[in-house]
Amino acid sequence: xxxxxxxxxxxxxxxxxxxxxxxxxxxxxxxxxxxxxxxxxxxxxxxxxxxxxxxx
Amino acid sequence: xxxxxxxxxxxxxxxxxxxxxxxxxxxxxxxxxxxxxxxxxxxxxxxxxxxxxxxxxxxxxxxxxxxxxxxxxxxxxxxxxxxxxxxxxxxxxxxxxxxxxxxxxxxxxxxxxxxxxxxxxxxxxxxxxxxxxxxxxxxxxxxxxxxxxxxxxxxxxxxxxxxxxxxxxxxxxxxxxxxxxxxxxxxxxxxxxxxxxxxxxxxxxxxxxxxxxxxxxxxxxxxxxxxxxxxxxxxxxxxxxxxxxxxxxxxxxxxxxxxxxxxxxxxxxxxxxxxxxxxxxxxxxxxxxxxxxxxxxxxxxxxxxxxxxxxxxxxxxxxxxxxxxxxxxxxxxxxxxxxxxxxxxx
Numbered sequence: 001x002x003x004x005x006x007x008x009x010x011x012x013x014x015x016x017x018x019x020x021x022x023x024x025x026x027x028x029x030x031x032x033x034x035x036x037x038x039x040x041x042x043x044x045x046x047x048x049x050x051x052x053x054x055x056x
Numbered sequence: 057x058x059x060x061x062x063x064x065x066x067x068x069x070x071x072x073x074x075x076x077x078x079x080x081x082x083x084x085x086x087x088x089x090x091x092x093x094x095x096x097x098x099x100x101x102x103x104x105x106x107x108x109x110x111x112x113x114x115x116x117x118x119x120x121x122x123x124x125x126x127x128x129x130x131x132x133x134x135x136x137x138x139x140x141x142x143x144x145x146x147x148x149x150x151x152x153x154x155x156x157x158x159x160x161x162x163x164x165x166x167x168x169x170x171x172x173x174x175x176x177x178x179x180x181x182x183x184x185x186x187x188x189x190x191x192x193x194x195x196x197x198x199x200x201x202x203x204x205x206x207x208x209x210x211x212x213x214x215x216x217x218x219x220x221x222x223x224x225x226x227x228x229x230x231x232x233x234x235x236x237x238x239x240x241x242x243x244x245x246x247x248x249x250x251x252x253x254x255x256x257x258x259x260x261x262x263x264x265x266x267x268x269x270x271x272x273x274x275x276x277x278x279x280x281x282x283x284x285x286x287x288x289x290x291x292x293x294x295x296x297x298x299x300x301x302x303x304x305x306x307x308x309x310x311x312x313x314x315x316x317x318x319x320x321x322x323x324x325x326x327x328x329x330x331x332x333x334x335x336x337x338x339x340x341x342x343x344x345x346x347x348x349x350x351x352x353x354x355x356x357x358x359x360x361x362x363x364x365x366x367x368x369x370x371x372x373x374x375x376x377x378x379x380x381x382x383x384x385x386x387x388x389x390x391x392x393x394x395x396x397x398x399x400x401x402x
Contacts, residue, residue, distance in 0.1 A: 022334045026322050050344055052345075053344070055347045055370075
């Protein structure tokens with residue numbers, strides 16, 4: 001497991017060692033975050049908002 | 057890899073054209089019994105038929121791929137043109153269902169136990185999903201198969217309330233009538249009507265109204281049906297109270313209700329689907345949908361649930377339903393990669 005910081009509240013958040021760039025996680029503060037990998041290191045950024053679609 | 061892709065596309069073409077040739081509007085799912093009996097033998101998957109709803113379950117295990125076999129009304133002759141398959145339900149949801157059946161077959165061949173269901177009546181009142189609940193079926197993880205453009209993972213659906221309103225009035229000769237149920241209730245409908253605007257705003261839409269028997273007599277009875285849609289953040293009780301207060305002289309009856317659903321993006325099913333897409337270099341998109349699906353019902357079995365499937369959601373219920381074999385392949389691959397991860401957690 002890798003400990004990262006929530007870019008919104010600064011709180012700690014844990015992601016799997018094998019987390020893929022683009023993976024999404026929700027912090028307990030409510031922020032929805034996306035895993036990014038830069039220079040071999042994982043970090044988090046604010047994810048796109050949940051989109052809307054119609055139908056079933 | 058190419059060999060696997062061609063195998064999947066060939067099987068998908070064969071099975072989907074076969075299933076599309078069977079007309080299965082809601083409550084006619086028994087028409088597909090022979091199809092499921094045949095694939096049970098051909099794909100070596102145990103078949104179970106839920107007797108009350110005529111739903112079909114293939115395979116074994118604690119993970120369920122849950123799609124539906126019924127379609128909306130209106131048969132469309134199936135055909136294939138340049139790897140695009142057309143037909144009623146090609147998108148909603150026989151394309152996703154066939155993707156799930158193929159994924160289940162390939163996973164079971166690898167020793168990964170998973171079940172796939174062609175549930176009944178999703179386009180009506182979800183009696184197939186409700187039969188799973190009533191009979192205490194238990195699954196650790198559920199992926200619901202509905203068209204989500206092969207890229208989107210649905211984490212939230214609105215709920216619905218189907219409300220009947222029965223009103224009574226005093227019939228009078230129309231040439232001198234002072235009271236008129238049609239006029240009175242029409243005013244109230246306009247006051248209570250909430251046009252669908254966006255996901256978070258509830259909608260109240262009249263869909264059926266019946267009154268009157270004679271040209272020259274004002275009606276003694278009026279029947280009105282309201283279709284109410286609301287998001288998880290809306291207060292159901294407030295909506296019901298608003299309508300009850302508006303029609304105090306009428307009898308109100310909820311004839312069907314589907315609760316809204318919202319799952320955490322941290323849930324293992326959402327995570328495994330997102331990872332499965334990323335492994336195919338597809339960026340996953342999380343979405344919420346304005347309609348309802350069997351996910352609203354099946355959340356009662358497990359909250360480890362999400363909806364995903366191939367097919368352009370804009371084509372649902374249209375006469376233009378079509379799906380490409382490439383979309384189906386992405387669907388099969390995504391289901392397989394996701395379940396391979398979930399399987400390790402059991």
